[in-house]
Amino acid sequence: MQRRTFLSMATAAALTATVTACGGSSGADAEAGGDTAKVQVWALEDAAVNPIATSSIEAFNAASGRQVQLVTYVNDAYKQKLQVSMGSPQAPDVFFNWGGGNLAQFVEAGQAEPLDDLIAKHPDLSSKFLPSVLEVGQVDGKQYGLPMLGVLPVVLFVNKDVFARAAVEPPATHAELLTVVDALKAKGITPIALAGSQGWTELMWLEYLLDRIGGAGKFQAIVAGQDGAWQDPSVIKSLEEIQNLVKRGAFGSNYASVNYDNQGASKLFATGKAAMHLMGTWDFSLQQTANPKLIKDGKLGYVPFPAYEGGAGDPKAVVGNPSNYYSVTANSTHKDVAEQFLADSLTSDAYINGLIDAGQVPAVKGIEATLKAKPNAEFTTFTYDLVAQAPTFTQSWDQALSPAVSATLLTNLQKVFLDQMAPAEFAAAMAKAK
Amino acid sequence: MTTAAHRARPGFVWAAPAVLYFAALGILPVGGVVYLSFTRWNGLGDPQWIGTANWSALAGDPEIGGSIGRTVLLTVVSWLLQTPLALLIGVWAAGPQRNRAVLSTLFFLPLLLSSAAIALMFVSLLDPNFGLAADFGRYLGAPDGNFLGDPDKALYVIASVIAWQFVPFHTLLYQSATRQIPASLYEAAAIDGATGVRQFFAITLPQLRNTIVASSVLMLVGSLTYFEMILLTTKGGPGTSTRVLPLHMYLKGFDGFEMGYASALAVLLVLVGTLLSVVVVRLTGYHRMASDREGA
Numbered sequence: 001m002q003r004r005t006f007l008s009m010a011t012a013a014a015l016t017a018t019v020t021a022c023g024g025s026s027g028a029d030a031e032a033g034g035d036t037a038k039v040q041v042w043a044l045e046d047a048a049v050n051p052i053a054t055s056s057i058e059a060f061n062a063a064s065g066r067q068v069q070l071v072t073y074v075n076d077a078y079k080q081k082l083q084v085s086m087g088s089p090q091a092p093d094v095f096f097n098w099g100g101g102n103l104a105q106f107v108e109a110g111q112a113e114p115l116d117d118l119i120a121k122h123p124d125l126s127s128k129f130l131p132s133v134l135e136v137g138q139v140d141g142k143q144y145g146l147p148m149l150g151v152l153p154v155v156l157f158v159n160k161d162v163f164a165r166a167a168v169e170p171p172a173t174h175a176e177l178l179t180v181v182d183a184l185k186a187k188g189i190t191p192i193a194l195a196g197s198q199g200w201t202e203l204m205w206l207e208y209l210l211d212r213i214g215g216a217g218k219f220q221a222i223v224a225g226q227d228g229a230w231q232d233p234s235v236i237k238s239l240e241e242i243q244n245l246v247k248r249g250a251f252g253s254n255y256a257s258v259n260y261d262n263q264g265a266s267k268l269f270a271t272g273k274a275a276m277h278l279m280g281t282w283d284f285s286l287q288q289t290a291n292p293k294l295i296k297d298g299k300l301g302y303v304p305f306p307a308y309e310g311g312a313g314d315p316k317a318v319v320g321n322p323s324n325y326y327s328v329t330a331n332s333t334h335k336d337v338a339e340q341f342l343a344d345s346l347t348s349d350a351y352i353n354g355l356i357d358a359g360q361v362p363a364v365k366g367i368e369a370t371l372k373a374k375p376n377a378e379f380t381t382f383t384y385d386l387v388a389q390a391p392t393f394t395q396s397w398d399q400a401l402s403p404a405v406s407a408t409l410l411t412n413l414q415k416v417f418l419d420q421m422a423p424a425e426f427a428a429a430m431a432k433a434k
Numbered sequence: 435m436t437t438a439a440h441r442a443r444p445g446f447v448w449a450a451p452a453v454l455y456f457a458a459l460g461i462l463p464v465g466g467v468v469y470l471s472f473t474r475w476n477g478l479g480d481p482q483w484i485g486t487a488n489w490s491a492l493a494g495d496p497e498i499g500g501s502i503g504r505t506v507l508l509t510v511v512s513w514l515l516q517t518p519l520a521l522l523i524g525v526w527a528a529g530p531q532r533n534r535a536v537l538s539t540l541f542f543l544p545l546l547l548s549s550a551a552i553a554l555m556f557v558s559l560l561d562p563n564f565g566l567a568a569d570f571g572r573y574l575g576a577p578d579g580n581f582l583g584d585p586d587k588a589l590y591v592i593a594s595v596i597a598w599q600f601v602p603f604h605t606l607l608y609q610s611a612t613r614q615i616p617a618s619l620y621e622a623a624a625i626d627g628a629t630g631v632r633q634f635f636a637i638t639l640p641q642l643r644n645t646i647v648a649s650s651v652l653m654l655v656g657s658l659t660y661f662e663m664i665l666l667t668t669k670g671g672p673g674t675s676t677r678v679l680p681l682h683m684y685l686k687g688f689d690g691f692e693m694g695y696a697s698a699l700a701v702l703l704v705l706v707g708t709l710l711s712v713v714v715v716r717l718t719g720y721h722r723m724a725s726d727r728e729g730a
Contacts, residue, residue, distance in 0.1 A: 196583060196672070197582060197583055197668060197669075197671060197672065198669070199671070252578070253578045253580060254562035254563070254578040254579055254580035254583060255583065256580065256582075256583025256584070256671075256672040257560065257561070257562040257567070257579065257580050257581060257582045257583030257584070258561070258562060258563070259557055259561065262554075262557055262558050262561065264561050264563065264564070267563075267564060268563050268564075273563060403689065403690050403691045404690035404691065404692055406690075407685060407686075407689045407690040408690070411671070411673065411674060411677075414671050414672050414673045415673040415674070417672075418585060418673050420585065420673050421673075429496070
């Protein structure tokens, strides 16, 4: 009991300090911390995106006469502050989250407000967002989160220069992928760049292969914790395909030493030592800074993940990070203002155009023309079309699952890549993880 | 008055700062960890009391046997690698020559770097395609530069990096200890016709006995709790090839947010570490603090 009181006091003090500090930068009153009439929107600190949110808040405040205010935190501090403050009087009215499993834990604790009534009142909210992205803001069929940032799907980057040298075309099916791998190997080129010292890069292969082989429902069963979901034949099949790729030398012999954070894989791909790189669309921005010549010379190509012959999954489905979401706190005293703010801002032209200007691809319908008029139109249009046509957008597994299960998953997957663990052993070990 | 005050033993007040300091920063946290090891806690909210469930889970943890084995291996390899190196460099650096002074200053440079900086530096140096590993791998049995990603090599590579980081510190211990050996011993030996090698084994080594014990205890207990460099280079991978016990504890606690179970692992580490240093100190007679010094 005492510890709890101390914690909430400490949090309150910390929050007051932060709110006061941020109040100045967002243009609101400096003594905002003590004013409970303010409606607080909590989000991550992001120099490119925060000003867009601030200007949409100012527009809303000017039009409605309300006092909405943006409070921002850095990533790790945010996750902790949010969990501690939820359920206390210091909780925000609107909070930023990652959708999927992250949002579900707040819903289970009764801390997030369903937004279905709001959507019923403002039908354009649901009709304007891309369905596959909107879906990740749902828990048990109810909408709890609305997309507020751009989409970041995982795509297969191809080095056009290297493909031309080996006289092969980017693969559209798994069989073609295997042929391309063999052809590139014969030319002495590492077929696929993989930062295998970090499990999450390897996870992208499992995510896409299971999606193609078994369909998006297989991972939904895993998230739902259904019995035998990990031991499903399509999970085993996906892992076998991974081991097959490794044995063929698709990732080279030293992929397990390659690191993503020091650009080990991105550079391997950009310098033409490797031909393909399966990565989130954020790698485009990274290449733009680190290897601008690759993009300027038109050597950077990108294709959807290859289809799998006879697989149950839709080849148009994507995996990755669908978006980030705003949700309304269940015990907020200003729910009406908070909801009105979301309805007025998130699909407004000013907000959407702001995101596009910041280099994001918002999860909103009908923005093709705007994207085409901006820099890197070819890539942003590709990303947009990929997501807009996707029947499902599976969230990265390490975000959708609990932290403890994700940690076990990444370790075991590394062992599968290294052939230290058989697919069946992997399935059995994951079924036990909780 | 003066003589009486002189003879009286110092009161409790003299020990108070040290006792308070140790209680607040040593005993109290260990007590907290012992308490947490009987709870389930994800780091937020209130810990839930679950009795000995974490302790019985230790037996069923598939990673625990391997991580204890790797910890012992890392400790032994570190000792075998670092002790001879530090001893030889330390004795050499103790000489009065100017070039030795200059070179030993260079040797001590790694001491100034933080573990995080060293880890990031070696990750780049050991990049198999763009680092030094790509150029020199073929001379070291890895033509494709695959060092940190090879399950059979990774732990030894880590042990070498740790040695690079900590040999300078132990060298410093040996250097200063060697300089305190009375010159008269060497003069007498020289008169008796002992060579440099003979002097090293007959005088230097026995005189450094206590330093060897002190350095070894630091090395053994240090290796037992060492993890930050491993976290930043391989995060225990590939697979679990470099997952030592302290790293296993960290990953359970701060990656999986299983604070209760991680606390049980922490208590285990405290017990093993204490036991190990007691055993080493007992076995070597270090606790008697016997001095071999002339005139002592």
